[in-house]
Amino acid sequence: MRQIKVGIIGLGTIGRAVVKNLLKTRGHIKRSQGVDIVVAKICDKRKSLSKDFKGIPFVSDAWDVVNSDVDVVVELIGGVNPAFRIIKESLKKGKDVVTANKALLAEKGGLLLNLACGKNCGRLRFEASVCGGVPVIRSIYSHLSFAGIKSIIGILNGTTNYILSNMADLGGSFKETLEKAKKLGYAEQNPSLDIDGIDSLHKLSILSYLGFGKSLPLAKVFVEGIRNIDSLDIEYAKELGYVIKLLAVVRLLPGKKLEARVHPAFIPASHPLARVKGSFNAVFVDTERAGEFLFSGLGAGGDATSAAVIADIVSLGRESLQAHIASENKNVNLVGRGSFSFRYYLRFSAVDKPGVLAKISRVLADYGVSIASVTQKQRGGCKFVPIVMLTHNAQEIKLLKARSKIDSLSVIKPPTQVIRIEEI
């Protein structure tokens, strides 16, 4: 039986789970997959961790793994450096590499995949980088791409989905819920990467590369996080038959143009993505020839993510050729926010006086934004009352200009809340 020697660099939550579960499932893998996976080396800067892994060769310098006789290097330290150099040198030495490092892949994925296609170079696998335990990378690349992918819509970040679900189910403000998420370990102490949509953007870039042969120019993609979602918005969404989710969307437009964006959006409460709650992740793929697909599951956690890492290691034991996803499709281009159009949810804070609605409506009409419905609730005793509107389809540029104009009216307390309605 083929034996694969694995070296694991980085013994954080995922690294520890990978070691534990590789040892636990070695027999199952031998029986069911015909490959014997041996944990030949583990590595962490914290030398004291060696005591937790008796009987496995332990080193504290990553290069002692890269320069050893392992067949597969598993990089689980995260961040761009030194992970980039470790992976690059490993591939050059002909070692296969498995990584879960989405930040690195979003920035240097194309470069590393190209390297992995080189003669005598190792192969690269990264199933765990998006949606933890859910096999979306394998599914999109090895399967759905043959049906002609039209769009990929993801709920890719567990922290933000936990916060939004929690606000919807239990009420509570964004701030309170974020604090709770921190206490429960669902949010980091510095949660900016998650809350502000950057983590979702990194993952979206990877999916874009797999689905359309195009990684995203990160600085150019429209990204809006969930800091400004008010519990009021969540209430109104519910009343209107919607749910608010942080979506990461990439879509092929006519003329080989690509639309990519990350932002909170209303989605119909009846849509399967609306049911994706808590720290679950999901990816919804629409195809030309095979209709729509949904994949969902736990997006984080050591054990779930380790299943994806192990799947990659095993696949390297089974396969022989580097898949050529590295041949980037140079013919597709990203479109800017200027070409977006949506139906929108707008929530104005307006002085409770006659004529205010007429003023708002006039501005919207001036910019070609047409109103589908208006709701105005009595909220006794406040100077400002909420007015909620759903619009018909409108160009984003015009809508934003209209909002600026409306926000400058003396009867309005800015900023007016704008949330896109995702037509799925």
Next chain:
Amino acid sequence: MRQIKVGIIGLGTIGRAVVKNLLKTRGHIKRSQGVDIVVAKICDKRKSLSKDFKGIPFVSDAWDVVNSDVDVVVELIGGVNPAFRIIKESLKKGKDVVTANKALLAEKGGLLLNLACGKNCGRLRFEASVCGGVPVIRSIYSHLSFAGIKSIIGILNGTTNYILSNMADLGGSFKETLEKAKKLGYAEQNPSLDIDGIDSLHKLSILSYLGFGKSLPLAKVFVEGIRNIDSLDIEYAKELGYVIKLLAVVRLLPGKKLEARVHPAFIPASHPLARVKGSFNAVFVDTERAGEFLFSGLGAGGDATSAAVIADIVSLGRESLQAHIASENKNVNLVGRGSFSFRYYLRFSAVDKPGVLAKISRVLADYGVSIASVTQKQRGGCKFVPIVMLTHNAQEIKLLKARSKIDSLSVIKPPTQVIRIEEI
């Protein structure tokens, strides 16, 4: 670039779509996967079909494909014979085989997979046999199995799901809806394989083999179709917060015992599987270490299914080793219906007289079945009125005995409707 010559046997809906889409995606596959797939031979008994495929070598005898120089034989004729012999001989000749033939795999899958692991034999792939375009086979075998699969629950048959969804959305009896489904092409003229659960059973057997290393003894598995689902049941389900689906379930119990069953079941309306409508299929997998996963998408149709067939062909071009799923796990055993226990929905047709409910309740109590809720609606003018009950968890054997006893009461019009409530 590696070139793979493919021979396609059977030009029905799927076969035609495979040929069309292989030609259409050849360039995409070369660029993105590094393999050149050539349609080298097509075969159908109906010689007249050759005119639809100008320029591709056409034969009318399947053995002219098996004995040719193709690398991959794609079997799309369905049924056990002669498909079994065609696949067996192709594998023995060292040709890889791709099939969508669930009936054959349910009966002879283990045998064929073992053969495919033999020296100098070809490899076998069958992604399209379950859930059409949805990559559940690849996902379960190459990914989720490393997280320790506990149970697999599928909506595996599009015809029955279409009928049940349609009854729920539009009212209408089972018979009317079946006729409509036939007219629209969602049901075959002889729909028994679908309606009676046999098709679901075939697919469940394949998933059981992948998830637990155990194909099912088909004759021993409890299978109940949807013929007896009344529109009343669907109404009541809705009122009670449930949806009725035809589920195919396989679950690992303590002591390496396996529970497998196909039957209509109530599932909570809030569960993601409840959202799987029309001819969509879905598979819900629960794992020890990575939580729950849902996969859904179009389960039928030529284009959707052809994506799975093409994915298999491409994977054969990329991989080199036969995966060893053929080593059947001899340590797991199927449990019988005797060990089932559920919460149940019961609908009695009872004479509208005082004391009837007391009689029913007494029988249930005698058999240890405890009642969670009772609903009795006034339905003026009929001799018999429906009484609906939800029970607490009860042993199936005892429940069925209680039902027999109740059905023998003079105040009851048999048979009493029994539907299991799936705790998902």
